[in-house]
Amino acid sequence: MRPATVALGIALAAAFAAPLIGVYPVFLMKLLCFAMFACAFNLLLGFTGMLSFGHAAFFGAAAYATGWLVTARGWGTLPAILAGVAAAAALGAAIGALAIRRRGIYFAMITMALAQLVYFVCLQAPFTGGENGLQGLPRGSLAGLLPLKSDVAMYYVVLAAFLGVYALIRRIVHSPFGQVLKAIRENESRAVSLGYEIERYKLVAFVLSATLAGLAGSLKALVLGFVTLSDVLQANSGEVILMTLLGGTGTFLGPVVGAGLVVTLEEYLSDVVGGWVTVIIGAVFVACVLLFRRGLVGELAALRSRR
Amino acid sequence: MALRTLTRLAAGLLAGLGAVAATAAPDVVIGAIDDQSGVYADNSGIVAIKMAIADAGGTVLGRKITLLTTDHQNKPDIGASKFREWADQNGLNVVMGGSNTGVNIAMSKVAAAKKVPLFVIGAGGASLTNEDCTAYTVHYGYDTTALANGTATTIVKGGGKSWYFLTADYAFGTQLQTAAAKVVEASGGKVLGAVRVPLSASDFSSFLLQAQGSGAQVIGLANAGEDFVNSLKAANEFGVTKTMKPAGLLVFINNIHAIGLEAAQGLYLTEGWYWDMNEASRAFAKRYVEIAKRPPNMVQAAAYSATMQYLAAVKAAGTTDPDKVMAELKRLKINDMFASGGYIRRDGVMIHDMYVMQVKAPKESKYPWDYYKLVKVIPGEEAFGPVTGLCPLAPK
Numbered sequence: 001m002r003p004a005t006v007a008l009g010i011a012l013a014a015a016f017a018a019p020l021i022g023v024y025p026v027f028l029m030k031l032l033c034f035a036m037f038a039c040a041f042n043l044l045l046g047f048t049g050m051l052s053f054g055h056a057a058f059f060g061a062a063a064y065a066t067g068w069l070v071t072a073r074g075w076g077t078l079p080a081i082l083a084g085v086a087a088a089a090a091l092g093a094a095i096g097a098l099a100i101r102r103r104g105i106y107f108a109m110i111t112m113a114l115a116q117l118v119y120f121v122c123l124q125a126p127f128t129g130g131e132n133g134l135q136g137l138p139r140g141s142l143a144g145l146l147p148l149k150s151d152v153a154m155y156y157v158v159l160a161a162f163l164g165v166y167a168l169i170r171r172i173v174h175s176p177f178g179q180v181l182k183a184i185r186e187n188e189s190r191a192v193s194l195g196y197e198i199e200r201y202k203l204v205a206f207v208l209s210a211t212l213a214g215l216a217g218s219l220k221a222l223v224l225g226f227v228t229l230s231d232v233l234q235a236n237s238g239e240v241i242l243m244t245l246l247g248g249t250g251t252f253l254g255p256v257v258g259a260g261l262v263v264t265l266e267e268y269l270s271d272v273v274g275g276w277v278t279v280i281i282g283a284v285f286v287a288c289v290l291l292f293r294r295g296l297v298g299e300l301a302a303l304r305s306r307r
Numbered sequence: 308m309a310l311r312t313l314t315r316l317a318a319g320l321l322a323g324l325g326a327v328a329a330t331a332a333p334d335v336v337i338g339a340i341d342d343q344s345g346v347y348a349d350n351s352g353i354v355a356i357k358m359a360i361a362d363a364g365g366t367v368l369g370r371k372i373t374l375l376t377t378d379h380q381n382k383p384d385i386g387a388s389k390f391r392e393w394a395d396q397n398g399l400n401v402v403m404g405g406s407n408t409g410v411n412i413a414m415s416k417v418a419a420a421k422k423v424p425l426f427v428i429g430a431g432g433a434s435l436t437n438e439d440c441t442a443y444t445v446h447y448g449y450d451t452t453a454l455a456n457g458t459a460t461t462i463v464k465g466g467g468k469s470w471y472f473l474t475a476d477y478a479f480g481t482q483l484q485t486a487a488a489k490v491v492e493a494s495g496g497k498v499l500g501a502v503r504v505p506l507s508a509s510d511f512s513s514f515l516l517q518a519q520g521s522g523a524q525v526i527g528l529a530n531a532g533e534d535f536v537n538s539l540k541a542a543n544e545f546g547v548t549k550t551m552k553p554a555g556l557l558v559f560i561n562n563i564h565a566i567g568l569e570a571a572q573g574l575y576l577t578e579g580w581y582w583d584m585n586e587a588s589r590a591f592a593k594r595y596v597e598i599a600k601r602p603p604n605m606v607q608a609a610a611y612s613a614t615m616q617y618l619a620a621v622k623a624a625g626t627t628d629p630d631k632v633m634a635e636l637k638r639l640k641i642n643d644m645f646a647s648g649g650y651i652r653r654d655g656v657m658i659h660d661m662y663v664m665q666v667k668a669p670k671e672s673k674y675p676w677d678y679y680k681l682v683k684v685i686p687g688e689e690a691f692g693p694v695t696g697l698c699p700l701a702p703k
Binding site: 133228 | 377385420
């Protein structure tokens with residue numbers, strides 16, 4: 001067996017056993033949600049080469065949609081999650097259709113501007129609760145069968161969703177469709193000259209990424225029991241970029257490692273240093289850009305292939 | 308080889324995580340969740356809470372008191388998840404909630420779910436004891452109802468009949484404006500209009516001119532902190548205060564210190580406590596200054612009083628059981644440096660006298676931080692108003 005496979009197996013076993021041996025499940029679930037978010041983002045940045053500066057819009061819109069449905073409308077957990085994901089997909093289609101007309105920095109700017117628009121809607125719309133957000137979301141039960149009130153039960157649902165998303169992204173990237181995405185990343189003009197309608201591929205990739213980001217947002221809303229403006233905030237868009245770059249873009253495990261690192265740092269440092277957390281994470285990011293540009297996982301992979 | 312190293316690593320990691328997670332605390336654990344780095348950091352009550360714990364001898368019922376603190380950075384999600392984590396893992400017994408109404412609403416949901424008493428001290432939103440009330444929430448210090456009742460009533464009775472509001476464009480600002488407008492109209496004044504100003508605006512000129520153009524006698528500043536300081540300074544520079552009387556709806560003494568008496572003189576405001584009120588308040592302020600190098604404001608004094616009151620209730624109940632402690636809290640009277648004859652009503656509001664103050668002119672101020680003269684004492688029941696019935700736990 002290759003060591004990478006063994007490591008993956010151990011990680012998986014650890015993920016299954018973690019809440020049983022006393023690791024705090026809410027922290028783990030938050031970590032998994034952000035890992036899912038970063039994986040979805042990486043599908044766009046790492047495999048299609050499009051840097052979106054507004055992914056918090058999809059994460060947050062889905063969270064708000066789910067949150068509003070379970071509180072104001074009394075929907076069940078599963079339909080509310082699906083509706084949240086659908087909202088993110090629709091928003092992804094709308095924003096994506098506009099943004100993919102431009103490339104590089106202009107693409108980034110358009111996504112950022114439209115995401116700010118979504119932020120202001122969430123700030124001002126009557127159903128989002130403004131500054132206070134939506135509070136006290138019930139977790140309900142999964143299709144009426146599995147009550148999710150216990151953190152451990154919820155953890156396994158989130159873990160299953162995360163593994164599903166992870167497998168799906170692997171599948172997408174390894175499919176012929178994924179090959180075209182990579183071709184677009186490497187050389188857009190050449191992909192056009194080969195006869196691919198790249199606009200369509202880009203839009204599908206964008207919508208897929210937005211949809212999966214939405215799933216992460218919906219789950220996070222239910223895990224923590226609230227949706228607030230920090231979910232749609234520009235800083236959240238920046239954070240997911242940071243996670244992906246720290247872990248390594250264009251690798252499957254990179255975003256997971258990056259998310260783990262950032263969420264853990266935030267969680268444990270905020271007690272010790274308060275508002276300085278952002279400065280420390282910023283410093284880590286600068287170090288990462290200067291010293292290992294491929295990200296943690298990217299550098300490890302490069303090291304192995306060199307040997 | 309590689310495999311064995313990996314296994315060992317994984318085992319070590321798991322053991323480490325387990326050790327972190329397994330903390331059983333027989334201590335009495337007080338959590339303080341407050342803004343320590345943002346716009347409300349000046350109001351942080353942590354120094355006062357530490358003083359209270361020290362004054363209690365660091366123990367209650369023979370158990371050691373531990374204090375956990377965190378900076379919620381004005382984000383409801385950080386406050387609520389920290390609260391939940393402490394309740395799940397650290398044996399949390401009570402939380403002293405700092406500034407920001409949004410954060411405190413989020414935390415009150417956790418308080419209800421985890422059965423951990425929450426003292427809301429720095430935040431003003433009256434919804435905390437109305438729509439968002441819980442059996443474990445205590446609103447200590449002040450709320451938007453009391454602020455509006457104090458300042459608005461006094462000014463309308465003094466002849467300031469027509470009002471125009473300059474409102475911070477977020478939940479707290481609109482809540483404050485609504486409360487104040489209601490009071491203005493109830494006491495026979497009228498509201499000519501309002502302009503919403505984005506939070507942390509840097510230029511107030513167009514909003515102020517709009518207010519001046521309305522012809523109202525009073526400009527109600529429904530904002531707080533930095534925004535209040537900047538808007539009042541700008542109002543002075545533009546000469547708005549020559550034609551309109553400014554009314555501060557939430558003013559802390561440190562804001563007045565930042566503005567300076569020259570610009571702030573004559574301003575009416577409502578306080579729940581002022582350091583220079585009586586012997587007890589002066590004695591507390593003196594001790595506080597020694598540690599923090601400046602006098603406490605009402606929020607900090609309330610933080611001290613609330614911590615002492617919680618410890619007294621634990622002592623009276625003989626346990627930290629949340630329901631028994633809450634019952635004691637609602638039974639005990641509060642007589643200390645903060646309040647006399649104060650009590651916690653069934654909807655969770657701590658009822659105590661409020662004070663309408665007027666800022667002194669520079670020549671009236673005799674010593675450092677001598678900023679206010681007392682205009683009127685508003686009895687607690689009048690200030691906080693009757694039980695509204697919006698809280699399901701406290702029907703009319």
